[in-house]
Amino acid sequence: MSIIFIIFFIIFAGTYYYFKQSFTYWKKKNVPYLEPTIPFGNLEKPWDIPLNRQVYNYYNIFKKRGDKHAGYFMMAQPVYFPIGPELVNDILVKDGAYFRDRGAYVNEEAQPLEAHLLLLKGEKWSQLRAKLRPTFTPAKLKMMFNTMLDCTIHLQETFEQLAQINEEFEARELISKFTIDVIGSCAFGIKCNAFKDPNSEFLKYAKLLIEDSKTALKTIFCFSFEKLAKRIGFANTSTPVANFFKKVATDTYNYRIQNNVKRNDFMQILIDMKDKTNNPDPLTMNELLAQSLLFFIAGFDTTSQILSMCLFSLATHSDIQEKLREEVKKVLNKYNGEITYDALQDLKYMEQVINETMRMYPATPLIPRECTQDYTIPSTNVVIEKGTKVFIAHWGLQRDPDYFPDPEKFDPDRFSTENKGNIDPGTYIPWGDGARKCLGVPLAMMKMKICVATLLKDFEFRLNPKTKVPLAFVGYGFVVTVKGGIWLNVKKLS
Numbered sequence: 100m101s102i103i104f105i106i107f108f109i110i111f112a113g114t115y116y117y118f119k120q121s122f123t124y125w126k127k128k129n130v131p132y133l134e135p136t137i138p139f140g141n142l143e144k145p146w147d148i149p150l151n152r153q154v155y156n157y158y159n160i161f162k163k164r165g166d167k168h169a170g171y172f173m174m175a176q177p178v179y180f181p182i183g184p185e186l187v188n189d190i191l192v193k194d195g196a197y198f199r200d201r202g203a204y205v206n207e208e209a210q211p212l213e214a215h216l217l218l219l220k221g222e223k224w225s226q227l228r229a230k231l232r233p234t235f236t237p238a239k240l241k242m243m244f245n246t247m248l249d250c251t252i253h254l255q256e257t258f259e260q261l262a263q264i265n266e267e268f269e270a271r272e273l274i275s276k277f278t279i280d281v282i283g284s285c286a287f288g289i290k291c292n293a294f295k296d297p298n299s300e301f302l303k304y305a306k307l308l309i310e311d312s313k314t315a316l317k318t319i320f321c322f323s324f325e326k327l328a329k330r331i332g333f334a335n336t337s338t339p340v341a342n343f344f345k346k347v348a349t350d351t352y353n354y355r356i357q358n359n360v361k362r363n364d365f366m367q368i369l370i371d372m373k374d375k376t377n378n379p380d381p382l383t384m385n386e387l388l389a390q391s392l393l394f395f396i397a398g399f400d401t402t403s404q405i406l407s408m409c410l411f412s413l414a415t416h417s418d419i420q421e422k423l424r425e426e427v428k429k430v431l432n433k434y435n436g437e438i439t440y441d442a443l444q445d446l447k448y449m450e451q452v453i454n455e456t457m458r459m460y461p462a463t464p465l466i467p468r469e470c471t472q473d474y475t476i477p478s479t480n481v482v483i484e485k486g487t488k489v490f491i492a493h494w495g496l497q498r499d500p501d502y503f504p505d506p507e508k509f510d511p512d513r514f515s516t517e518n519k520g521n522i523d524p525g526t527y528i529p530w531g532d533g534a535r536k537c538l539g540v541p542l543a544m545m546k547m548k549i550c551v552a553t554l555l556k557d558f559e560f561r562l563n564p565k566t567k568v569p570l571a572f573v574g575y576g577f578v579v580t581v582k583g584g585i586w587l588n589v590k591k592l593s
């Protein structure tokens with residue numbers, strides 16, 4: 100009994116000492132911080148307050164104090180927290196070479212499918228980014244356009260039915276069926292029929308994949324105790340989910356090679372990168388499989404979230420909804436009533452609306468970085484050591500009245516041709532910035548414009564009282580989630 104007590108005491112005392120020691124980190128560096136507590140550090144009630152809100156609150160505290168930067172603790176893990184946009188821009192862009200990693204948890208040994216661009220670090224990331232850079236050129240996007248457009252048929256039908264029965268719908272859930280159909284067609288070369296077949300295997304595993312990434316405790320644990328998490332064999336993606344996507348992608352690859360089938364999609368681009376004989380640096384089979392999963396992880400939940408927030412913003416601003424509909428009608432008239440690749444390029448006001456949606460509701464809770472070479476913060480003698488994690492609070496910057504006057508107002512004109520030049524570097528970063536900026540921007544914009552144009556040309560959206568306004572968020576995943584969902588009603592226009 101006494102031995103158990105002694106062991107227990109040693110573990111307790113050791114843990115206590117470890118936390119107390121770790122908590123001296125920012126003091127020693129003379130970087131301002133708030134007193135952390137054991138075990139969560141500066142995290143407040145992580146079971147209750149979502150990550151985007153935590154980071155937003157921290158930003159505002161230090162901004163009000165006039166600090167240019169701050170230190171933060173996620174459990175015992177020190178995190179550097181730039182506040183001023185100039186410093187943010189230095190870290191992401193100007194001196195981005197010192198912060199090349201995202202610092203996300205990845206365990207390639209436990210799950211080789213996670214060796215994709217979003218998670219990879221160092222040289223492996225750099226080589227893969229160079230290989231994938233030409234993926235979303237206008238020519239390749241044009242090639243994928245029709246495959247994407249086909250997915251709007253079920254989207255349109257579903258909204259027709261909802262309008263007929265005047266039933267409210269949850270925007271993200273419904274829109275995610277469109278994004279699933281797009282990813283199934285473009286990345287895996289299969290028809291998912293997410294709208295028609297709610298029990299589809301693809302939809303089931305897609306949901307599991309997203310759920311895998313949303314548990315607060317797992318996220319905080321893997322972030323704070325990376326080495327321990329690796330030793331235990333934690334992976335972001337569970338084995339059954341990874342096996343499912345691996346099988347779907349492998350089957351598609353084998354089918355196309357054996358039957359000499361070519362299609363206009365992302366999978367074809369990957370196959371060409373792997374098998375084209377004149378390619379000096381071809382993709383390996385494992386890289387191909389991991390990148391098809393990437394298309395999913397990076398492009399599914401993010402796009403559904405932004406699209407649902409866009410519909411929410413339009414439903415709560417009928418004047419802006421009407422103005423955008425007018426633009427859609429005018430542009431489509433020019434293209435014989437059809438949504439074409441060129442028509443999308445003319446939808447300038449739509450771009451403003453999407454940009455403003457992403458200012459108010461960026462999809463990710465923060466922009467993370469990891470310092471990859473010791474870095475001295477300009478005009479100070481503070482050295483950020485290699486391995487230090489960095490949190491950039493774009494929820495704070497993008498809602499800061501110093502950079503966006505009247506920040507709670509949804510105002511797409513901030514992004515008009517005349518005004519967008521006034522946006523300071525480092526203040527608007529919903530896609531991240533620098534060498535690790537989202538690679539899928541043109542693809543995501545194409546997908547979102549196709550969806551919004553399809554919906555606005557025929558339907559009108561209104562907010563349903565089931566939506567809890569002001570909006571609150573939940574979770575710790577890669578993508579933020581609205582508590583209780585976005586509930587809307589739709590009316591067919593005559």
Ligand code: HEM
Pocket residue numbers: 201216217218228393394395397398399401402405462463466467529530531532533534535536537538539540542543
């Ligand atoms: C509205 C939809 C999307 C949003 C809001 C979004 C946002 C982001 C953000 C914030 C990052 C991190 C950037 C940084 O750390 O600086 C990122 C990375 C990335 N995104 Fe997107 N994304 C979207 C759609 C897509 C799509 C459709 C793809 C296509 C596959 C994609 C591919 C990627 C990739 C490959 C990265 C990692 C880049 C790297 O580390 O080199 N994204 N995205």
